[in-house]
Amino acid sequence: MRAAAEKAWRHAQASFAIAMALAVTVAVPPLATVLGTSPVSLPFISHIAVRATGPSTLVPATVGSRLSVTRSGVGQPEESGSAPAGAAPTRFRGAIVQPAALAEVLVASASGHSCDSDVVSTLATFGYSPGVLAKMTPGVKNAGEINKAIKAACESGVPAPQVGAQVLKAATVDVSTIGTILNQGFSLAAADAASVLLAVGFSATDIATALLNAYAQTAEQAAALLKGLSFSASDVAGALASVYALGAQAAAQILKNVGFAVTEIAVALQTVFALAAAGAAAILKAIGFVATEVALALQTVFRLAAAGAAAILKAIGFVVEEVAQALKNIFLLIASDTAAILKAIGFAVEEVAQALKNIFLLVASDTAAILKAIGFAVNEVAQALKNIFLLVASDTAAILKAIGFAVNEVAQALKNVFLLAAGAAAGILKAIGFAVNEIAQALKDIFLLLAAGDVAGVLKAIGFAVTEIATALKDVFLLVASDAATILKAIGFAAFEVAQALKDIFLLVATDAANILKAIGFAVEEIAQALKNIFLLVATDAANILKAIGFAAEEIAQALKNIFLLVASDAAAILKAIGFAAEEVIGALKNIFLLVASDAAAIAKAVGYVVAGIAKGLKTFYQMAAADVASVLNAIGFAANEIADALKSVFALAYSAIGSILKDLGFAANAVGSALKSIGAGISDIANAIGSLFSLGVDSLISLLEAIGFGICDVLSFFDIPCPSL
Numbered sequence: 001m002r003a004a005a006e007k008a009w010r011h012a013q014a015s016f017a018i019a020m021a022l023a024v025t026v027a028v029p030p031l032a033t034v035l036g037t038s039p040v041s042l043p044f045i046s047h048i049a050v051r052a053t054g055p056s057t058l059v060p061a062t063v064g065s066r067l068s069v070t071r072s073g074v075g076q077p078e079e080s081g082s083a084p085a086g087a088a089p090t091r092f093r094g095a096i097v098q099p100a101a102l103a104e105v106l107v108a109s110a111s112g113h114s115c116d117s118d119v120v121s122t123l124a125t126f127g128y129s130p131g132v133l134a135k136m137t138p139g140v141k142n143a144g145e146i147n148k149a150i151k152a153a154c155e156s157g158v159p160a161p162q163v164g165a166q167v168l169k170a171a172t173v174d175v176s177t178i179g180t181i182l183n184q185g186f187s188l189a190a191a192d193a194a195s196v197l198l199a200v201g202f203s204a205t206d207i208a209t210a211l212l213n214a215y216a217q218t219a220e221q222a223a224a225l226l227k228g229l230s231f232s233a234s235d236v237a238g239a240l241a242s243v244y245a246l247g248a249q250a251a252a253q254i255l256k257n258v259g260f261a262v263t264e265i266a267v268a269l270q271t272v273f274a275l276a277a278a279g280a281a282a283i284l285k286a287i288g289f290v291a292t293e294v295a296l297a298l299q300t301v302f303r304l305a306a307a308g309a310a311a312i313l314k315a316i317g318f319v320v321e322e323v324a325q326a327l328k329n330i331f332l333l334i335a336s337d338t339a340a341i342l343k344a345i346g347f348a349v350e351e352v353a354q355a356l357k358n359i360f361l362l363v364a365s366d367t368a369a370i371l372k373a374i375g376f377a378v379n380e381v382a383q384a385l386k387n388i389f390l391l392v393a394s395d396t397a398a399i400l401k402a403i404g405f406a407v408n409e410v411a412q413a414l415k416n417v418f419l420l421a422a423g424a425a426a427g428i429l430k431a432i433g434f435a436v437n438e439i440a441q442a443l444k445d446i447f448l449l450l451a452a453g454d455v456a457g458v459l460k461a462i463g464f465a466v467t468e469i470a471t472a473l474k475d476v477f478l479l480v481a482s483d484a485a486t487i488l489k490a491i492g493f494a495a496f497e498v499a500q501a502l503k504d505i506f507l508l509v510a511t512d513a514a515n516i517l518k519a520i521g522f523a524v525e526e527i528a529q530a531l532k533n534i535f536l537l538v539a540t541d542a543a544n545i546l547k548a549i550g551f552a553a554e555e556i557a558q559a560l561k562n563i564f565l566l567v568a569s570d571a572a573a574i575l576k577a578i579g580f581a582a583e584e585v586i587g588a589l590k591n592i593f594l595l596v597a598s599d600a601a602a603i604a605k606a607v608g609y610v611v612a613g614i615a616k617g618l619k620t621f622y623q624m625a626a627a628d629v630a631s632v633l634n635a636i637g638f639a640a641n642e643i644a645d646a647l648k649s650v651f652a653l654a655y656s657a658i659g660s661i662l663k664d665l666g667f668a669a670n671a672v673g674s675a676l677k678s679i680g681a682g683i684s685d686i687a688n689a690i691g692s693l694f695s696l697g698v699d700s701l702i703s704l705l706e707a708i709g710f711g712i713c714d715v716l717s718f719f720d721i722p723c724p725s726l
Contacts, residue, residue, distance in 0.1 A: 128171070193211075227260065232264065252287050291322035292322075307345070323342065343376070364399060379417055382400060382418070394428045423462065427461075495523075498520075510531055510545055543575070552584070553584035586617025586618060611633055644679045648679045659690065
């Protein structure tokens with residue numbers, strides 16, 4: 001049929017532009033065949049009505065096979081039947097097939113009216129007779145050539161409206177006029193007219209012009225028709241801008257309304273309106289595209305990488321979760337890479353955390369690890385855990401420690417984010433496993449507890465043992481043993497606990513530890529307890545240390561009694577063994593063991609004290625007179641001469657007084673005399689005392705004096721009696 005059409009044009013000697021347009025479209029049986037057999041749809045129009053000049057027969061477009069034309073080309077014959085009304089275009093063998101429901105083709109009836117006469121009469125009605133057209137068409141000499149061209153086109157199967165439009169286009173008639181003729185002359189609906197205009201080679205802008213001027217179509221109606229003809233979004237956008245004077249956003253909104261994809265609209269914004277990525281993205285958001293769709297456009301059309309696209313999405317007002325969703329779904333980023341970009345483009349830590357939680361479904365610990373890895377500070381991570389994951393301070397601190405934050409950093413977060421005081425923060429740090437030295441350092445550096453005692457008090461309050469606190473005082477505050485011990489006592493540790501720290505942490509021996517304990521104010525019994533329980537000393541060794549560091553006999557006796565549970569005699573023996581005088585021991589026995597004088601003296605004698613010491617003790621601590629002391633000494637078994645010695649050395653009594661006491665104690669004259677002689681009394685002292693006390697005559701005195709060891713001549717001489725010669 002292509003050859004037949006060309007031959008017809010040659011016969012008509014019409015070498016104008018319509019020849020090519022009509023010739024290339026003839027790929028179906030000629031109209032004569034259609035008239036004689038079954039009707040077919042025409043190659044460029046799927047559902048246009050062709051009006052004849054006389055009576056005609058309505059032939060449904062559903063009968064037989066048909067071709068459908070869009071901007072993608074001529075389709076292959078379809079199966080018999082018609083698409084339902086309003087059906088969307090479908091692709092068949094590479095061609096876009098338009099809906100053909102409700103279409104009818106009017107074929108010339110047997111009365112003789114034909115396509116060519118219909119075209120000629122319709123065009124003439126609007127002032128475009130063949131003669132006029134011949135004058136307007138370049139290369140055409142006369143009306144006959146126009147008629148022949150019209151007839152040849154009709155005979156080749158081109159429908160009348162299309163033939164008319166092609167003739168008018170070849171005659172350089174403006175598209176709006178052609179549209180008006182298709183509307184009013186050929187009674188075509190807007191969609192059919194648009195198909196015809198496309199078939200004869202008009203652009204999207206031209207067709208839109210006709211739709212506006214001939215059919216009063218709105219911009220959106222025109223855009224829908226142009227899309228139905230398979231014009232690209234850019235073509236349609238160009239038409240909207242040129243014909244309807246729409247700006248980028250208004251045009252984009254219409255493109256979206258008529259069903260163009262986001263990437264197609266983005267291309268139109270880029271090519272037609274010369275928008276850069278950010279401007280295009282802002283419009284895409286404004287017209288209702290979600291972040292993932294905008295991101296797809298930025299990636300596909302503007303070739304942006306994830307970070308660049310994310311920055312634009314944020315700049316145009318998408319919230320963090322929307323941006324994160326786009327990075328995940330469009331750029332296929334994992335959580336950490338997404339978080340890094342979100343931070344880099346300025347989202348706050350809580351926003352990033354929210355995205356990791358809601359978009360990537362991460363738990364708190366995983367989120368915190370990523371936040372730390374991408375450079376958020378500990379306070380920021382803690383803030384996110386608190387506000388986004390609703391964690392309490394202890395749970396937050398545990399996560400911060402688990403992901404590698406140091407103790408000072410965790411303490412900083414507890415202080416600044418959770419507003420915890422030093423004690424509460426330290427308790428949490430201990431609970432999550434930080435060592436005592438670490439906590440002490442944090443209290444010092446973060447909570448500015450510069451005084452070691454304040455830190456030690458906190459450490460004790462949260463349950464650290466004395467040795468742990470001592471370790472911190474030594475290692476963090478660099479304290480010596482005595483200073484550490486002072487603090488440990490001040491915060492309430494007992495002597496034995498402080499002693500344990502001195503022994504284990506400062507490696508002190510018992511004496512040095514005891515000396516410090518005494519220096520910082522612990523009582524003797526507390527120190528004795530420490531020596532017994534911590535250094536495992538027996539009573540004697542403990543007492544010896546207590547004496548060495550300056551405790552008195554009574555204090556040590558108290559410790560021996562109450563700590564080592566010793567009885568008086570055992571305590572006295574130890575006190576004597578470690579060097580205390582009899583007098584001191586007597587005092588201890590009286591004041592600590594509450595012994596009466598005789599019992600105290602007896603114990604003192606039993607442990608080996610001499611009589612003078614015992615007498616002194618009795619005199620000092622029991623406030624006893626000489627006679628009473630002598631009585632006690634006599635009662636516990638001291639001899640007359642020992643008693644006499646005590647009375648002389650302790651009470652400084654005269655010989656006569658001593659003799660008198662001894663006599664009162666029941667000692668015989670000889671015993672008294674001997675005692676007096678033992679303490680230095682001479683013949684005259686004894687003679688005077690004994691003679692008076694015992695009422696002895698000279699002979700008796702001479703016998704007594706000689707008996708107690710004086711020489712007879714010396715005795716006789718005292719009495720002025722000559723010593724007999726041998």
